[in-house]
Amino acid sequence: MFTFIITMAILTALLWFGFKLTGAMLKACIWLFILVPLTFGIWGIALLCCCTLILIPVGIRLFVAGMRVIIPG
Numbered sequence: 001m002f003t004f005i006i007t008m009a010i011l012t013a014l015l016w017f018g019f020k021l022t023g024a025m026l027k028a029c030i031w032l033f034i035l036v037p038l039t040f041g042i043w044g045i046a047l048l049c050c051c052t053l054i055l056i057p058v059g060i061r062l063f064v065a066g067m068r069v070i071i072p073g
Contacts, residue, residue: 049062
């Protein structure tokens with residue numbers, strides 16, 4: 001009985017570690033393959049807006065929005 005309890009504890013710890021590792025890998029993949037390219041696209045549009053005199057405030061807001069996409073907080 002004692003061996004069964006120890007085995008279940010080890011199995012639970014391994015499954016918990018796998019759950020945490022899978023979540024971390026999924027978050028890293030989403031950040032790397034979705035958020036970073038999206039941010040570069042927003043920054044590109046912001047750079048285009050900053051090249052015109054009238055759209056400079058819009059470009060600055062887009063740069064800020066791009067930073068909030070890549071670094072939430």
